[in-house]
Amino acid sequence: MLDISKIREQFPILKRKVNEQDLIYFDNGATTQKPKSVIEAESNYYQNENSNVHRGVHFLSGLATDKFEATRNTIQNFINAKHSHEIIFTKGTTDSINIVASGYRTLLNKGDEIIISELEHHSNIVPWQMCCEQSGATLKVIPLLDNGSLDMIAFENLLSENTKLVAVSHISNTLGTINPIEEIIEKAQAVGAKVMIDGAQAAAHIPINMQSLGADFYCFSAHKLYGPTGVGVLYGKEDALNELPPYQGGGEMIKEVSFKKTTYACLPHKFEAGTPNIAGVVAFKAAIEFITGLGLSNIAKYEEELLQYATEEVLKIEGLKIYGTAENKSGIISFNISELHPYDIGMIVDKMGIAIRTGHHCTQPIMERFNIPGTARISLAVYNTKDEIDVCIKAIKKAKMMLS
């Protein structure tokens, strides 16, 4: 059992007021708040450890490099990757996806096909559209069922020997659907396709295990995982990463440079050109330790309990409809109330100190699928409580009263 009040004490921001009310933060799908250990690690890095990595022979450079690489090892263990060089540090999930999509521009040809799904975040749609434009490959889309889960029969029909890559999210940021990625990976790899999983909404909420999952690529961001912004991970199987051409040229990513021919460094440095966000990477370790300290399965269990409670309670509001009712769901509730505009609801509950998200959540195809302008979204994290859900529901009811 997790002691939630003890967990909350670790998050300084949860003590602040917003519009003279206690902050209730339900926008965790966008970014989570940071525990003291993460904030202190970042600050301590600049106060005591700052230097550039992998370059100097001096003491501080060695220290910074050790710290930087220690995070890589921590992440390797966290996601059970086979090798630490399969962990590439990026700016975030979007950056990770772009590294893969950009590489595939040269690996694909006309007649090749990429499969994504209708519930993807724009950052797992647009890079593939760009990839297709330049390579001549075709983009195919797995449609959604009414409950917000993927139409797996349609997926199987889309698969063929032309399928070269399947890119789907682990968890939908709008609908909360946990996609059956094990099945997707197995079926896609059976036709010889590679699979990239966008794990931005998953990594802080459910255990992930690269070796048992078998995905060729898996991406996630530190900031949705109680860590700093501007840091992310591209995991790739050694073979898959070796096959991928480098993304950016620069320092660190080379073996030898001459004007005749430049050769590239080995993994992971091949994809880490330039000075990285060292402080962020160092603090990322503290975020992972925060999560592993609590235990991801404990987190998943608690968030499941919160989700169930919140779902039951919001459904008591007359006229409220939840978008995304798949059987297998993570702590995300997207809803609309009758004809009310989600923006109006968001603005009113904000005045009561409650942060929810409104809009299309960078998933316009989902909005089109359900023919709505947007939704209001509650997304949960481990520091949220049932009391907060009660206050939020009261606020939503008040908004409804004011607006109808």
Added chain:
Amino acid sequence: MSTIQKIQAEIVEDFGMFDDWMQKYEYLIDLGNDLAPIKEQYKTEDNLIKGCQSRVWLHAEHSQGKIIFTADSDAIMTKGIVAILINVLSNQAPKDIATAKLDFINEIGLKDQLSPTRANGLVSMIKKMKLYAIAFNN
């Protein structure tokens, strides 16, 4: 005092009566509900200002040296602010609209609703109203 400034002063006075945000928001909702409807034929793609959060339609007509604006929004709070902007800038001479300083926005405490980061279409709406004024003035 120009007409536009006078109207602004009245709005500031109206909002001064409210003690808390709830009264203010309720007033905005009322203003939104009372806004004269835009003609359906003007709710076109061309007249649409797409915000990330809410959408605004704005139509302008030049008549007898003045510009008549009509507008709408799909979110009622946005529509309330649209109504205020129409109240201030519609039925005024192009030159006055183009040079109008909209100080009242700060004074009634709705500045953050009119910040570019809100993405509710209102900032673009003001810009578009001013562009119409400049175009009609020439």
